[in-house]
Amino acid sequence: MEKVWEALQEENRILVCDFDGTLTTSGSSMHGIVRVLGEDAPMTQARDRLYMQYGKKLKTEEDESVKKQLAMIWWQEQMELFVRYEIQDRLFLETAKLLPIRKEAVQLLKRCREAEIPVWIVSAGVSNVIEAWLELHELSGSSIYVLANRVCYENGTAVDCSDVVTPWNKKDVFFARSGIKADQKLVFLGDRKEDIGWSEKNTHSFLVNGQSVEVTFI
Numbered sequence: 327m328e329k330v331w332e333a334l335q336e337e338n339r340i341l342v343c344d345f346d347g348t349l350t351t352s353g354s355s356m357h358g359i360v361r362v363l364g365e366d367a368p369m370t371q372a373r374d375r376l377y378m379q380y381g382k383k384l385k386t387e388e389d390e391s392v393k394k395q396l397a398m399i400w401w402q403e404q405m406e407l408f409v410r411y412e413i414q415d416r417l418f419l420e421t422a423k424l425l426p427i428r429k430e431a432v433q434l435l436k437r438c439r440e441a442e443i444p445v446w447i448v449s450a451g452v453s454n455v456i457e458a459w460l461e462l463h464e465l466s467g468s469s470i471y472v473l474a475n476r477v478c479y480e481n482g483t484a485v486d487c488s489d490v491v492t493p494w495n496k497k498d499v500f501f502a503r504s505g506i507k508a509d510q511k512l513v514f515l516g517d518r519k520e521d522i523g524w525s526e527k528n529t530h531s532f533l534v535n536g537q538s539v540e541v542t543f544i
Contacts, residue, residue: 327430333513333530334443340506341438342524344516345449345456345474348534349432350425355451355459356404356475358421359413369411376403390494397492401450401475405487408477415454415479422459428534431515432463439467448500448521449474450492473503497524 334341346354353361360370380400387393407413438445447456453476460466478486491499501508501524514522514531522531 327434330434330513330515330530330532331437333532334438334441336511339443339511339513341434341443341445341513341515342500343431343445343447343514344518344521345447345459346425346451347517348515348521349428349435349447350459351428353425355421355425355449355455358424358455359408359417359452361424362417362420363413367411369407369413372407372411373404376400376407394492394494397494398490401492402487402490405475405477405490408487409484413477413484415477415482415484418452418454418458419462421452421455422462425455425459427463431534432465434515435465435470439465439469442469445470446500446504446506447472447474448491448496450496451475452477453489471504473500493518493520496520500524 330341333339343349360367360373363370380396380403384393384396384400387396435445447470449456449472451474453472453474456472456474457466460470460472473489474491476488477484478488489499489503500506506512508525509527510525511528512525514524514529515534516522517534519533522533523529
């Protein structure tokens, strides 16, 4: 991660990174909920049905615009399950505990926080889980922002969801919601091509290679 840190030393740099597979080494903040609930839980079974309806189509669809539309529907309906099945917010911490850290990436975030370098975690996962994970590993801070699918609660009850983020609309959501301009100096870090290279100006892009800590400059 030293190459990423060096890129961040340029003036006014911002780190934009993925969560699942980038800050963690395995698991998923979205799928982790069903692992906590168990395979017989109504939400788990409903999510499996959504996968059969949309997930399989995404694997075979070649048109990127169609993929983007399918993903929006699939992610929206997944998030609505949290409200329909009244998922308790205490489960987010339980889920966060299942997601192992990528040590070098966590150290990078700590260095960014100490140096007051802004970090945007942009993920197709669940904000509530990601924020619980950050707190669990003492990474929370005013310079670290999370932009992902969020379950909204009132008096402990799930009432709505917001910020539908998929692997195919991350770029659009980031620039629309963050207020950051496309010509801002950005450093991207992810484990998939969809996580990086959202701007061609003043940017550096790095990919984490699988389970290793090797980082490839793009």
